[in-house]
Amino acid sequence: MTYVLVVVALTLALPWGGAAMANSLADRLPPRRACRMLTGAAVLLAGGTVAALVGLFQVPFLASLERLPLSRVLEAWPAAVPVAGAAGVVMLSQLALLVRRVQRHRSLLRRAWLSADEGTGGGDMLVVPGQDVDAFALPGYRGRRGRVVVTSGMVRSLDPGEREVLLAHERAHLAGRHHLLSVVVDLAAVVHPALRSLRETLGFHLERWADEEAAAAVGDRRVAAAAIARAALAGASQRRTRGYPLLSATSGPVPRRVEALLRPASTAPPGRAGRAGAVALAGSVVLAAVVALVTAYGLHEYVEYAARRLTGAS
Known part of the structure; x- marks a missing residue:
């Protein structure tokens, strides 16, 4: 069973390489495609990790299904029960952290909606009174459709053209369902x-996606860059207390976002070398995730095979 442990260890180590490759690939893709690639890579790599842990956890149960006494399993692999127990503990910890994380997101969304209830406005925009300088996209919640929330302090900080950029940016977050x-x-x-x-990489590219949509909406990349910089500068001196932090125009590395907007929009297809590099990186990410999933399935098959060998079955 040393072979099994080595393979599972490699499977659990694959996400380190897969995540590094995904981060590198994201910088070579347009923001929209980068966000979808990062999300897909995260799901695949996390799925491979869970599958490997489930495979380890099932070893004693698979033996019982094969009518193999646990004592025989321990003779062949003394660490079977401790390893299965460790996998079970890890999965329980993951489940507890997932539940806690989901509750945190719901709490953030609930508090943001409570703060927005005092706002006024029509359509998809709410203006919240106060000195705070903030703006964010507020996803739908309990039957309420998503809104763009802007504080009166932010409204005063920007001129009409800059406010148009800000609203287009936050509307792009809502339209793209970036919170999901x-x-x-x-x-x-x-x-x-x-x-x-x-x-962090996804957060940056989500903001870049919304920045590009805003620049296209107003038809001027320099105006969009100036508006993003002004909004970030206006809100830089305060602590965020109201907003939904995942979808704010003033979040992320703003200088990099502004620099990207000041460059011409890329309309030409990438060169052969760029395409080859992107394809290679994308293939590596997918391969890492698929290998993790296949290895987990192979572990299941290997345990069944070992059980048949121990029972003398053909």
Whole structure:
């Protein structure tokens, strides 16, 4: 069973390489595609991790299904029960952390809606009174449709053209349902620590996605860049107390976002070398995830085979 442990260890180590490759690939893709790739990679790599743990946890149960006494299993693999127990403890810990994380997201959303209830406005925008300088996209909650929430302090900080950019940015978050992508990656990061790096990368590219949509809506990338910079500067001196932090125009590495907006929009297809690099990285991410899942299934088959050998079955 040493072979099994080595294979499972490699499976659990794959997300470190897969996450690094996904982060590298994201910088070579347009924001929309980068966000979808990062989310898919997180789900696949987290799924492979869970599958490997389930495979280890099932060893004693598979033996019982094969009518193999546990004593015979322990003769062949003395560590079977401790390893299965450790896998079970890890999965229980993951489940507890996932439940806690889901509750945290619901609490953030509930508090954000409570703060927005004092706002006024029509359509999809609410203006909340006060000196705070903030703006964020508020996803739908309990039958309420999503809204763009802007504080009166933010409204005063921007001129009409900059306010148009800000609203277009937050509307892009709502239209793209960016909160779902963010929550999925955040939950996947609970499953394996290697996936935590994907959260920050995804957050940046979600903001870049909304920035590009806003620039297209107003038709001027420099105006969009100036509005994002002004909004971030206006809110930089205060602590965020109201907003839904996943979808705010002032979050993320703003200088990098502004720099990207000041460059011309990329309309030309990537060169051969760029395409080859992107395909290679994407293939590596998918391969890492698929190998993890296949290895977990192979572990299940290997345990059944070992059980038949121990019982002398053909």
